Amino acid sequence: METRALGPFQVGAIGLGCMNLCHAYGEPLSAPDAERLLLAALDMGVTHFDTAALYGFGVSETLVGRALAPHRSRFTLASKCGMDGVTGEDGVKRRVIDGRPEAIRKTCEEALRRLRTDVIDLYYLHRWDRNVPIEDSVGALAELVREGKIRAIGLSEVSADTLRRAHAMHPVAAVQSEYSLWTRNPEIAVLEACRELGAALVAFSPLGRGFLAGAVPDVATAEAFVAKDLRRAMPRFQGAHLASNLRWLADYTALAREAECTPAQLALAWLLHKAPHILPIPGTRTVGHLQENMAAASLRLSEDIVARLEALVNPGTVAGARYNAATQTEIDTEEFSA
Template sequence: MNRLLANKSVPAVGLGCMGMSEFYGETDDAQSLETLHAALEQGYRHFDTSDMYGRGHNEELLGKFVKQLGSRRDDILLATKFGIYRDPNDKYNLLIDGSRDYVKKACEASLKRLNTECIDLYYVHRRDPNTPIEETVSAMAELVQEGKIKAIGLSEVSADTLRKAHAVHPIAALQSEYSLWSRDLEDSILPILQNLNIALVAYSPLGRGFLTGAITKQHIEQASAENDFRAKLPRFQGENLDSNLQLVRALEELSQELNCTPAQLALAWLLEQYENLHVIPGTKRIKYLEGNFAAQQVKLDAAACAMLGRIFAPQAIAGKRYPDAILKGTNI
C-alpha cells in the first residue's frame, strides 16, 4: 500500500480507465463495467479518468460504477482531471483552459457525471500557458475548502510549475508518463517529488501496451488512427517501431528467466524507482487485471533493475512519445 492522499493509502497498482471510452479500438460499456467491478474484487482501489476521455463518456461510465457501489464508494479513490477540452472538428487537437471560472465549471460537470459529492483527487490535466498556475491552483484550493475535492494533482508539468503550484496549496500527486520506454522525468522531476513528499502516478506504465509484448508490427500497420491512437505516435512508426521491438524482445527474454510476464516485469521495475509511486495500467478486459495487479509481488534485485535500465536507456528508444503538436503542451 502506498500513501496517495494524506488520509488514504491504496495499492500501488491502480486502473487507468481511458481506453474504456476511446483511443484504443472498439468500446463496450457492459464489458467495461464488468471489468471495473472485477477490479474492485481483486483489490484495486485507485480508479483514474478524465473529463476529456470520450468527451465525458468515461466519467459517465465511472459514474455508473460509483452508483452501483452504493455504500462502498468510500472504499475507492476516484481521480479525474480537467483542463483539456476537445476541438469538435479534430479529436486530437487539444485545447487548454486553466482559468478560475473554467476550474469551477469543469468540477461541477465532473461531479455530476461521476455521481459523487466529492472527487478524491482532482488533476490539472495540462497547464494552461495563458493562465498563471497560481490562479488555477488557487481556484482548486477553494474547491477543497468547499468539500468538492479532497486533494489537488498536476499532470505533465515542469519542475518550475510544480514548485509554484505547491507554494499555493500542497500538491498530492503528479501524474506523468513514466515507463521503461519514457524516462524523461527521472533527472528533473523525481528529486523534487521526493523533496516535497509528492506521490507520482505513472500513466502509460506499459508504453500503451507495447511493453506487454503483444503489439506486433502488423497490428500497428493495420490500425486506424481514428480508432487507435498509437498509429499516430512516432515510436510506433517505420524504423522506430522495428528498433523498439528489439527492446521488447529483450524484455521478454528477461521476464522468462524471472518467471513473470513482460508486463509484470515492466511494472515491477517502475515500482522500484520511487518510494511513493503508483502505476495505472489501463485495460478494458478482465483477463489482464490479475496479471497487472500481481506485479506488486514481483521482486527485482539490483542487478535485474540495472540491466533493464541499460536495455531501455533513454538514448536507445527510437522516436518521440508524442507528435510535436501534443508535446508542446507537456512539461511546461
C-alpha cells in the same frame, strides 16, 4: 496488495487507469463490459481509480460513476480538469486545453454529476494552460478544496519548476506523468521534486502504451492500429523508429521469462522498485490483463535484473519521441537532450 501514499490517501500500489475503457487505444468497450471490468477491479482489491473529463468527452467519468458510485467508500477517486471537449460551430467536439478558473469550476461541477459523488478525492489539472498562470489555475482548485468539492490537488505533465510554483500556492498531492522503462522523463527532475515535496508520482502509460506488455509486436506500421488509436500519431510506433524498438523487444521478453513473470508484470514491478512514492495506473479492457497487472505488486526484482533492464531499455535505446510535434507543445515536462 501493498499500499502506498497518494497524498492524504493510502491506496493499492497499482491502480486502474480508466482512459481506454472508451478512448485512445483500439475499439472501446461497450458500456456493460466497461462496468463489469470496473466492478471486477474493485472486487480484486483495486482502491485507486483514475479518470478524466477528457476521456471520451465525459464517457469514462459516466461509466465510473454508474458502476462504482454504490461502492464509493471503498476506493479513492481521481479525475482531471483543464482539458475537455468543446463543440465548435461545425457541431464537432474537439479537445481544448483551458485552465481558466471558470472553466475548472464548470468541469468540476459536470464531473461530480457524471461520477455521482459529492466529492472527488484527487483532482488534477490535466495540462497546464500556458495562457493562464499556474497560480491562477491552482488557486481555482484550492477554492474547490475549501468548498469541499475536491479533497486534494494534482498536476499532470508538468516540470519540476511548475510543480514548485504550484505547491507554493497550495500543497500538491500528486503529479501524474508518463513514466515507464521506455519513457524516463520524470527521472530528470520531477521524480525527485515529488519526493522532496511529499507528492506521489502517478505513472500513466506504465506499459509503454502496450508495447512493453507485448501487445503490439506484430504491428509493422502505425497504420495497422484502428483509425482513432492515438498510437497512429506517435513517432515510436512509426516506420524506422518502430522497427528499431521491435529489435530489443525479444530481449526484453526474455528477461521477463528469466524473472518468472510476464512482460507487463516486469514493467510494473520495475516501476514499483524504483521508489516508494511511484504509483503506476495501467489501463486494460480485459479482466485477464487486469489480474495479470495486479499480480505485479507482489513481484520482487533482483538488482541484476533491474540493471540489465535499464541497460536494455533507456533513452539511448528507445527510438522516436513519445509525442508528435503538435502534442509536444502542450506539455511542460522536462525532455532529454537530443
